[in-house]
Amino acid sequence: MTAHHSTTITPAGPFTTVVDESGVVLASGWTPDPDILLTLVHPTLRPGATAPRPDLGPVTRAVVAYHDGDLTCIDSIPVKQHSGEFLEHAWEVLRKVPAGEPVTYTEFAALAGRPAAVRGAASACARNAAALFVPCHRVVRVGGGLGGFRWGLPTKRWLLSHERSSG
Numbered sequence: 001m002t003a004h005h006s007t008t009i010t011p012a013g014p015f016t017t018v019v020d021e022s023g024v025v026l027a028s029g030w031t032p033d034p035d036i037l038l039t040l041v042h043p044t045l046r047p048g049a050t051a052p053r054p055d056l057g058p059v060t061r062a063v064v065a066y067h068d069g070d071l072t073c074i075d076s077i078p079v080k081q082h083s084g085e086f087l088e089h090a091w092e093v094l095r096k097v098p099a100g101e102p103v104t105y106t107e108f109a110a111l112a113g114r115p116a117a118v119r120g121a122a123s124a125c126a127r128n129a130a131a132l133f134v135p136c137h138r139v140v141r142v143g144g145g146l147g148g149f150r151w152g153l154p155t156k157r158w159l160l161s162h163e164r165s166s167g
Helices: 034-038 058-067 085-094 105-111 118-126 153-166
Strands: 002-010 013-019 025-029 049-052
Touching: 002 034, 002 058, 013 034, 013 058, 025 034, 034 049, 085 105, 085 118, 105 118
Parallel strands: 002 049
Antiparallel strands: 002 013, 013 025
């Protein structure tokens, strides 16, 4: 399978998305390097090759619109990730956390149906390959601390502020 990738310049930095041949997001994040993203894709979904495209249609439009303030435009973009049952379910739950209403890791674990699995909830965030479309940046520590974020705490801070001010 040959996937396609595109990088969009955003206020939070260059954002690259990798999609499969049908336009489903396999990986995304604030980096100009698609090879970094490919390492995040589960081996069973990882494409054999990627080719650049200047525009990925609805995916690129959603990236631009989100950064321009349309916070719900990312919700309908299809995403494909593969892992164990809990992580896949947790990623679906993350897609339902409303913009501007971050939850704690403890709350996220409860929303995912396993209140005692706070470490599992944190692992779902850490192993998420489709940043933005699966908005792991919306999970914070108890007390409001940012916790971690693959793309850096300044980016997470920008995203949370953007969602508070645009919502």
